[in-house]
Amino acid sequence: MIDLQIRTARAGEAATVLSFWKAAAEGTSITDDMDGVTRLIERDPEALILAEYEGRLVGSVIAGYDGWRCSLYRLAVLPSHRRRGIASALLEAAERRFLAVGGRRGDAMVLEANERARRAWAAAGYQREDHWRRWVKPFA
Template sequence: MIDFILRTAGPEEIPAVLALWARAAKGTSITDDADGVAALLARDPDCLLVAVRADEPAVLLGTVIAGWDGWRCHLYRLAVDPEHRRRGIGAALLAAAEERFVALGGRRADAMVLDGNALGHRTWRGAGYGPQSQWTRWVKPLADD
């Protein structure tokens, strides 16, 4: 078992966060770059939660973005290093995100999960989340990839 600590990420950790997402997250987004993550942290410095090794705090084990827009709670980029999965890191990150939302006045959280991400589906269902079949996400890129 590995001991880990949960905390918020700082701007200096953006390269490590992006590297973790490259090896641990399914799919990519137009905002998966240093500028996108920097803008996220500038807007809400406490929204990017990370799990780090207790004995090596610079080593990222997992992330989740717990975004609060004042009305709804949104979860993105739940990612755990493949070498450290099935050790409670993802569950701890989700619990911390949900605690953040409750403290901010949130009443329901949603998560973006790719349709083809079977591992993600199991993870989210195990945490008590489920798809809402009456909604479809509509998107319009505002910038080129």
């Protein structure tokens, strides 16, 4: 593993995170905009966990906790920095956060077609639950 700095996102970093996701994440979400990321950071300052290497943003995960569920989103690592333990370090930080607030299980949103992500989540000990399906309704 490389020498990483793992930290939470700071106010004013939404544009940096969005730019990073364009380079590192697959798929988009209705909340992938300045307002969505800014609100996430303001509402739950510990949810957006970032990994930096030599001052450069190289990884992210959203570890959201609503008092009931531990939800994981946007686990992403720059393609040039993959396979160096960054995703594992981010998930460890997320899981520590969840354990500290009394979380019991982490639920990850993983794109069905993203085989690389599916392998990474499985390697981290997460299991697919085929008996559940996500139902959504956009409000905007």
